[in-house]
Amino acid sequence: MNVLMWILAGVLAAVFLAAGLMKLSQxxxxxxxxxxxxxEDVDGRSVKLIGAVELLxxxxxxxxxxxxxxxxxxxxxxxxxxxxxxxxxxxxxxxxETSLIAMNLVLLVLAAVVAWGRFGPYSF
Numbered sequence: 548m549n550v551l552m553w554i555l556a557g558v559l560a561a562v563f564l565a566a567g568l569m570k571l572s573q574x575x576x577x578x579x580x581x582x583x584x585x586x587e588d589v590d591g592r593s594v595k596l597i598g599a600v601e602l603l604x605x606x607x608x609x610x611x612x613x614x615x616x617x618x619x620x621x622x623x624x625x626x627x628x629x630x631x632x633x634x635x636x637x638x639x640x641x642x643x644e645t646s647l648i649a650m651n652l653v654l655l656v657l658a659a660v661v662a663w664g665r666f667g668p669y670s671f
Contacts, residue, residue: 563605570598604628622665629658
């Protein structure tokens with residue numbers, strides 16, 4: 548089960564690393580053109596903040612446990628990313644973007660499984 552936890556954390560880290568870097572490196576207008584319609588409803592700083600949280604969450608999923616330093620940060624990062632996805636689901640529901648809610652739900656469940664496993668029976 549430990550291997551599965553690592554795989555889930557790695558997949559989540561890759562997804563959130565890519566999403567965070569995209570939000571941090573692209574201007575807001577380009578993100579809207581790329582299909583992130585919600586970005587037009589918030590200011591540019593908020594988009595960058597979300598990107599930074601996703602990037603830090605991605606790092607937090609893997610780095611603490613891999614380095615053996617403050618391993619408790621891994622499930623904390625997973626829990627934080629699950630909360631980010633819950634917020635994303637609310638935003639997409641308000642915008643009636645139901646097709647995007649499914650992806651948010653999948654990521655939320657995966658992050659919740661990592662948080663549960665690393666806080667509980669499969670902790671470091």
